[in-house]
Every structure is written in C-alpha cells, then in structure tokens.
Amino acid sequence: MEGYEPGTYGDRLADVYDGWYSDVTDAEATVERVTALAGDPPGPVLELGAGSGRLALPLAARGLEVWALDASAAMVERLRAKPGAAAVHAVVGNMAELDLGSGAPERFAVVLCAYNTLFNLTDTDAQRRCLAGVADVLAPEGRLVVEAFVPPPGGEGEAAVSAVEPRHIGLDEVVLTVSRIDPGARTVTGQHVQIREDGIRLRPFVLHYAGPDQIDALAAEAGLVLVERHAGWRGQPYSLSSDVHVSSYARA
Numbered sequence: 001m002e003g004y005e006p007g008t009y010g011d012r013l014a015d016v017y018d019g020w021y022s023d024v025t026d027a028e029a030t031v032e033r034v035t036a037l038a039g040d041p042p043g044p045v046l047e048l049g050a051g052s053g054r055l056a057l058p059l060a061a062r063g064l065e066v067w068a069l070d071a072s073a074a075m076v077e078r079l080r081a082k083p084g085a086a087a088v089h090a091v092v093g094n095m096a097e098l099d100l101g102s103g104a105p106e107r108f109a110v111v112l113c114a115y116n117t118l119f120n121l122t123d124t125d126a127q128r129r130c131l132a133g134v135a136d137v138l139a140p141e142g143r144l145v146v147e148a149f150v151p152p153p154g155g156e157g158e159a160a161v162s163a164v165e166p167r168h169i170g171l172d173e174v175v176l177t178v179s180r181i182d183p184g185a186r187t188v189t190g191q192h193v194q195i196r197e198d199g200i201r202l203r204p205f206v207l208h209y210a211g212p213d214q215i216d217a218l219a220a221e222a223g224l225v226l227v228e229r230h231a232g233w234r235g236q237p238y239s240l241s242s243d244v245h246v247s248s249y250a251r252a
C-alpha cells in the first residue's frame with residue numbers, strides 16, 4: 001500500500017482503538033504471565049507496539065518497570081493521557097530499528113510482542129531486524145514473548161482472496177472491513193471503512209504474517225531459541241489445530 005509507513009496503522013486508528021480492541025485478548029492472563037517471567041525482584045519489561053497501553057498500563061500497575069514502544073505518535077499520546085501513564089516509559093519509535101534513547105535499561109527481563117504486533121512489520125526483513133534488536137537488549141535469562149495468530153497451512157501459489165465484511169452495523173455508523181489476503185506473499189492489506197452521516201474515515205492496515213515455524217526460524221537467525229509454546233496466556237496446550245500461539249524465546 002503506497003504511502004503506508006510504520007506509524008500509519010496507529011495514527012489512523014488511535015481514536016477508536018480502545019473502543020474497538022479493548023478485549024481482543026486475555027489481558028489479565030497476559031499481565032500475570034509477563035509478571036511471572038519478569039522475575040523476583042522483577043527486571044524491566046519492554047512492550048513492542050504497545051499502542052494506547054492496553055497491556056503496558058496494567059503491567060506498570062503491578063509495579064514493573066515498563067517501557068512501551070510504538071511507531072504511532074497518536075497512540076503514544078493516548079497512552080500518556082491515561083491514569084497511571086506516569087509509571088510507563090512511553091517512546092515513539094520503530095520496533096524494526098530498536099532504539100529507546102538514553103535512560104533506557106541496557107537489558108530487559110521480558111520483551112513482549114502481543115496481539116499479532118510482529119505482523120505489523122510489513123516484510124520479513126523488518127521482522128528479522130526487529131528480532132535482532134530484541135536479542136541485543138534481552139537479559140541473559142530474559143524472554144521474548146510473541147503472541148500471534150496461526151495462519152492456515154499452504155499459501156504458496158494460492159490466489160489472492162478479496163473480501164468486504166461488515167465489522168459494525170449501527171444506527172448512525174457502518175464499518176466495512178475491505179481486505180485482500182495474498183497467501184503467496186503472506187500479506188493482508190485492508191481498510192476499515194467507517195461510514196457515518198458526517199463523512200467517511202479510512203483506517204488502513206497491512207500485515208505480513210508468519211507461521212510459528214517461520215517465526216522460530218527468524219528468531220534462530222537472531223540467536224533466540226524457542227523455550228515454550230502454548231495456545232494462550234493461561235498455558236493452554238498448543239496443537240496443530242490452535243489458532244493462536246504464545247511463544248517464549250530465550251538467548252541460545
């Protein structure tokens with residue numbers, strides 16, 4: 001999508017993000033698990049693509065030192081405006097070129113990349129650079145935790161599929177999600193088209209997805225090995241029919 005930049009997704013979605021995505025994943029269990037992984041006494045936690053703080057804020061409320069990186073200034077602004085935000089170190093930046101600026105810890109006990117956020121990096125090379133950056137800042141006993149959907153098998157040589165689906169139908173608003181999935185390129189390109197009496201808002205998204213094995217391979221290139229994989233944050237067993245995985249990586 002021409003003109004689509006790292007901050008585009010968040011900048012165009014920040015005003016509705018909390019309303020649309022507040023309960024998309026099990027935030028309570030995420031906070032429990034990340035808190036446990038941070039150790040005792042806890043080491044610092046870095047969330048990549050932290051958005052408006054759905055996870056970063058409750059993590060900080062648990063007493064953890066939380067760094068929240070997001071490419072979207074609008075998302076970071078939302079985070080900073082919320083109660084408890086003073087306890088979060090919120091930074092605008094690209095997770096593919098990890099740089100938290102001066103004052104950041106050299107090493108993190110946990111690096112969290114939740115809710116498909118790794119796929120917001122729109123090509124494999126950006127995902128590779130991101131994981132290399134994570135490996136550089138992970139403490140010797142630290143964990144990178146990735147939460148992502150499991151794409152359907154196949155892909156190579158399959159034709160792209162386009163769809164228009166109603167996301168929300170209300171009295172004064174319709175949101176249509178227009179998308180094109182290209183299984184060969186492993187991309188989903190789309191727009192949430194929000195139609196209201198006073199106008200239309202376009203909320204674009206581009207995802208470059210990868211299967212668990214492909215993420216493992218990228219992690220391995222960065223010197224990270226898979227420690228455990230579950231089908232959710234509560235330790236649900238992962239199987240070939242799981243549609244989500246929560247995978248933890250450590251330095252090799």
Ligand SMILES: C[S@@+](CC[C@H](N)C(=O)[O-])C[C@H]1O[C@@H](n2cnc3c(N)ncnc32)[C@H](O)[C@@H]1O
Pocket residue numbers: 006007009010011021048049050051052053054055069070071072075093094095096114115116117120121
């Ligand atoms: C799916 S949202 C997830 C937000 C939050 N982690 C949550 O679970 O609610 C993805 C976030 O990643 C951010 N993002 C996208 N590309 C990024 C990049 N290259 N670097 C840093 N953040 C990015 C977006 O602005 C957005 O806030």
